[in-house]
Amino acid sequence: MDNAADAGDEPDGDAETDGGVRAYTVRLELVDEPGELLRALKPISDNGGNLLSIHHERGNITPRGHIPVEVDMECPPDRFDDIVEGLRDAGVNVIQAGAERYGEEISVVLVGHLVANDLSETLSRIEDEASAVVLDLSLTAPEGTEGVASARIRLAIDSGRTTEALESIRAIGSAKDLTVVEPLLGGDA
């Protein structure tokens, strides 16, 4: 992520106005289809947000094959959560809102004949089916490429979708005969 979050929740300089309106930046990820941008902006105006600028980075594709869009806007602080919620309800993927990055990082360990079973296909299935971005991969294959190997994969997942993502990864694991060691969620493990 870039530094777009800097205009976030903290009042910075003249961002706060007399009416208690503040400037926010939200970073969205849009599917490359006609009308998507308009659809993404509607929840902002519907919830009383005032658009300041839109950076539609057409040339820059996210690892999921989507187009990142950065929207600067202003609104009263108590409306901001409604806007983010409105965007989500409209099916828009919010990557970052204000200072907060709406995403989670988790690590999973995969065990099995990873190399012989086409590791890159496994990774692209995880990105597609679990809506995750592979941030980092660490592989050890002490028995050589034909033997049992282990891989630790660090993934970025949309906030609140970790359980679903892990379910998808589990399904991919069982389809490809891999053991999936998941992180333990919940509680203060």
Add this chain to the structure above:
Amino acid sequence: MRLAILGAGDVGRSVADLAGEYGHEVVAIADSTGAAIDPDGIDVERALERKVGGDAVGTGDPEAVFETDYDALVEATPTTLGDAEPGFTHAKRALEADRHVVLANKGPVAERYEDLRAIEAESAGSIRFEATVGGAIPVLSTIEDSTPQAVTAVRGVLNGTANFILTRMAAEGLDYEHVLAEAQDLGVAEADPTFDVDGTDAALKFVILANVLADGGFALDDADVTGIQDVPGSALDLAAEDGRTIRLIGEATRDGVRVGPRLVPENGALAVTGTRNIVQIETKHAGSLHNSGRGAGGPETATAVLSDVGRLPER
């Protein structure tokens, strides 16, 4: 209370041995071939000597135990799956005679919870089974004290053998087979460790926990279980690079039971080492409670049985 003990393995023998210290009297103890019975209290030392010497605990008929004047039956025969027999019938016979039942045997509580509760409802006796989950650790009584409705989930490590193996693998960078052999030499793992390493033993305990939380509805078949046999040393090495380790973790909620190898923070509460067990009880209003201790062993498990006996109502 006057105790009748069925089963003369590590747990049954330890209950007999420690009962006096807890203010109880043993009027019968039986193994599969014989029984020592005396309405005035058996000679525990002599019965245990016979057993250790390779004989039955006594020359009486094990069936006669049920005719004895006892207050609580301690069911400590080996855990069986499926219909959970003969443990289930033992508990049933005692309840039908309006006696209390304290189970150390996981089978009936994991596999036939509703049947057991239905029989209890018709009986003047009650059942308790603290010893079936986490040996000496007071897991069920903690849930009982918090009331099961206020507990949202129970997670943790409830199999010492699997935990010992994973701990050694992580510490020594060794593979599963190697550490298993070592664990067998040390007596930590059984000659046939399947029940422990394939997750079944832990699953039974988490099924019992789910039954307590949801007031029944679960058996072993309902649990999603993965063992540790396929976890290589290299997976533990990779986890360690990230400040994590792998433990065989069980989870019980009102919705289900899962047991499998999971990534946990290396220095987190659930990353207990060796044969130690831990449970994390997640409550609605009081955050998480952690209880850790020895989850197996004769005297350890016997203390849980005897705590249960102490909680039984007078007859």
